[in-house]
Amino acid sequence: MSxxxxxxxxxxxxxxxxxxxFEKGRFLGRVEGMAEARDLAREKECAVAS
Numbered sequence: 840m841s842x843x844x845x846x847x848x849x850x851x852x853x854x855x856x857x858x859x860x861f862e863k864g865r866f867l868g869r870v871e872g873m874a875e876a877r878d879l880a881r882e883k884e885c886a887v888a889s
Contacts, residue, residue, distance in 0.1 A: 840848075855863060
C-alpha cells in the first residue's frame with residue numbers, strides 16, 4: 840500500500856469512528872453497493888471479451 844493510500848485509510852478510520860451507528864450503516868451500504876456494481880461491470884466485461 841502506498842503512503843498516500845495509507846493516509847486515506849487512516850483518515851477514513853478517524854472519520855468513521857466519529858459516525859453514529861445509523862451513519863455507519865449508510866456508509867457500509869453505499870460501499871457494498873459500489874463494490875457490487877464494480878463486480879457486475881467486470882463480469883459484463885469478461886462476458887463481452889469471451
